[in-house]
Amino acid sequence: MSAPAPAVAAPVIGDGTTGRSRAISRWRRARWPLALVAIVLVVGLLAALPSPRTSTAALAPDNASANGARALAEVLREQGVEISYVRTSAEATELAARGTTLLVTNDSTLTDDQLEQIAGTEADLVLVDPVFALPPATSAAETAPGYEPEQVREALCGDTDALAAGTLLSGGSGFVALDGQATVCFPATGDASGAGAYLVVEGERRVTAFANGSVLTNASITAEGNAALALRALGRNDHLVWYVPSLSDSGEAASPPLGDLLPPWARALGLQLLLVAAVAGVWRARRLGRVVVEPLPVTVRSGEATRGRGRLYRRSRSYGHAAAALRAGVATRTSAQLGLPRSAPAPAVIDALARATGRTPDDVAALLYGPPPTDDNGLALLARTLDELESEVHRT
Incomplete structure (x- = not known):
């Protein structure tokens, strides 16, 4: 029986190290930089992933809460309607051309000049609870005094969209027609004034008004005929400009912020550089040892x-x-x-x-x-x- 072959020793390099020991030493030196590079790559990948747009603004098309209108916006998109969500009157009037629909969800913060600019567009107007926007937009109707509680209302008019909806769950002040161009639908039960929660004015362009914005919200869109009426009013044209006024909207075209002038990857790159600087600071910072008690040269009374x-x-x-x-x-x-x-x-x-x-x-x-x-x-x-x-x- 032959003796076992002797083990071959690892070759020793001239400085006294082996290939294995040198590889281990290089790995120990490079592991922290490699870990830092891996962290940067992961952060960059996460920053590049698209994040869903959400907001808390009432009747916003990206607000999924009860007072938002994301459900209505998603159904409109499925039906082929292109929605442009804007927060300033300058953007709204710029996009509101002939053959489009301009939705104004709130006019309580708009100035007279902004209301005149919105009324002067050639787009079909859809006004929600128009306190000040109705007179500049049309003279065929006006807002009725008083406020009716939310209730189920019958159409009781000849408008095609209102008849298709049948009933509406709405409250609000309502509208009163002043001439034959205006059609008022969905009056309150027992209201002898003729005021209705839905207004349509036909002319060179169509003006539609809802007495209460709750008809369009996620919480009430499925009630009664709210969805049918809202989809018909907002989906008449292929392009819908969805204007939710903001408190900072002054009516003037604002200069784009610095962040909008930078390329899309600049923000992610800046965050990565800050992370690299923070990790490098922690890695190379001077370590403080324990507190050392040192005798004073003199005693101070x-x-x-x-x-x-x-x-x-x-x-x-x-x-x-x-x-x-x-x-x-x-x-x-x-x-x-x-x-x-x-x-x-x-x-x-x-x-x-x-x-x-x-x-x-x-x-x-x-x-x-x-x-x-x-x-x-x-x-x-x-x-x-x-x-x-x-x-x-x-x-x-």
């Missing part, structure tokens, strides 16, 4: 330290700091003398000192918590008075 601090206060004219130190010392010592805890509130300290010294609470409060002195004489007088107060406590 407490009295000398107190006098030195007093000279510094006097030189810098820090009368307030000096007075605060004197008052805090007196309050601490007298409280301990009277058996009060260190956490005792100011009123308790004042009452205890007043009983112990016979002084009035106002005098004690002025001494311990009054305004700071403004000169040397005032500080000296305060020190003497505090000393007298403390001596009276000790006598008790």
Whole structure:
């Protein structure tokens, strides 16, 4: 039986290391930079992923909460309607051309100039609860006075869209027709004024108005015929400009922010660079060891330290700091003398000192918590008075 072959030793390089040891050493040196590069790549990949657009603005097409209108917007998109969501009147009037529909969800924050610009567009208008936007848009109808509670209403008109919806769950003030161009639908039960929650004015362009925005919300869009009426009113044209006014909308075209001028990848790159700088700072920062107790070359007496601090206060004219130190010392010592805890509130300290010294609470409060002195004489007088107060406590 032949003897086993001897193990072949790893070749030794001239500096005394082997290939394995050199590979391990290189890996130890490169592992942290490689880990940093991996983190940057992961962060960049996550930043490049599209994030869903959501908001909390009422009747916004990307708001999925109860007061939003995302459900209605998604169905319109499925039906082939292109939706342009804007927050300023300048963007709305720029996009509202002939053959498009302009939806204005709220007009309470718009100025007269903004209302005139919106009324002057050639697009079909759909107004929601129009408090101020209706008169500039049409003279064929007006807003009815009063407010009707939310209820189920019958169409009771000849408009095709209203008849297709049949019923509507809505409240609001309603509208009253002033001439034959206007059609008012869905009156409130028992309302003899003829006011309705839905208005249509036919002319060179179509003007539609809802008395209450709840008809379009996610919470109520499926109630009664709300969805049928909303889809017909907003889906008449292939392009819908969905205008939700913002509080910062001044009516003027705003210059684009710096972030919009940068390429899409600039923000992700900036975040990665900040992360690299933070990791590099943690990696290469100087490590502080444990606190080392070191003997002082000289011993400073407490009295000398107190006098030195007093000279510094006097030189810098820090009368307030000096007075605060004197008052805090007196309050601490007298409280301990009277058996009060260190956490005792100011009123308790004042009452205890007043009983112990016979002084009035106002005098004690002025001494311990009054305004700071403004000169040397005032500080000296305060020190003497505090000393007298403390001596009276000790006598008790």
